[in-house]
Amino acid sequence: xxxxxxxxxxxxxxxxxxxxxxxxxxxxxxxxxxxxxxxxxxxxxxxxxxxxxxxxxxxxxxxxxxxxxxxxxxxxxxxxxxxxxxxxxxxxxxxxxxxxxxxxxxxxxxxxxxxxxxxxxxx
Numbered sequence: 001x002x003x004x005x006x007x008x009x010x011x012x013x014x015x016x017x018x019x020x021x022x023x024x025x026x027x028x029x030x031x032x033x034x035x036x037x038x039x040x041x042x043x044x045x046x047x048x049x050x051x052x053x054x055x056x057x058x059x060x061x062x063x064x065x066x067x068x069x070x071x072x073x074x075x076x077x078x079x080x081x082x083x084x085x086x087x088x089x090x091x092x093x094x095x096x097x098x099x100x101x102x103x104x105x106x107x108x109x110x111x112x113x114x115x116x117x118x119x120x121x122x123x
Contacts, residue, residue: 027055027082033063033107037064037078040114050075076101078111 029037045068052067053101054074061081065074077094084090087107093113102113 003103025059027060027062027078027080029055029062033080034064036107036111040111041066044114080107 005100041050041053049068050066051069054065054067056063056065059082061079063080064078067073068074068075073096074101075096078089079094080090081092084092085105087104089110091105091107091110092103093101093110095101102110104110
């Protein structure tokens with residue numbers, strides 16, 4: 001007779017089979033990263049350029065989408081893909097058409113695209 005597979009060891013020492021109890025890995029933005037993104041987003045909202053945003057989290061990437069109007073496609077997407085960290089950099093800004101506008105290993109460096117290009121238009 002086979003013994004049943006228990007999620008925890010009988011003595012309470014922890015998982016008997018860690019793969020059964022492992023939570024699915026989800027890529028998300030950290031508080032500091034969101035703070036940087038929302039800082040620029042807030043300035044552009046105050047200037048009347050951007051109006052809405054959406055955040056998505058998945059197994060491969062976390063995405064912050066920026067909209068001019070709620071009913072449109074996103075103007076920009078700020079993506080975090082940790083698997084690309086050693087190659088091209090984990091962070092990227094993509095246009096509405098999917099073109100990579102800037103990519104890098106550090107989020108502040110990537111977000112400088114908005115500081116230079118877009119905030120000059122608003123001033």
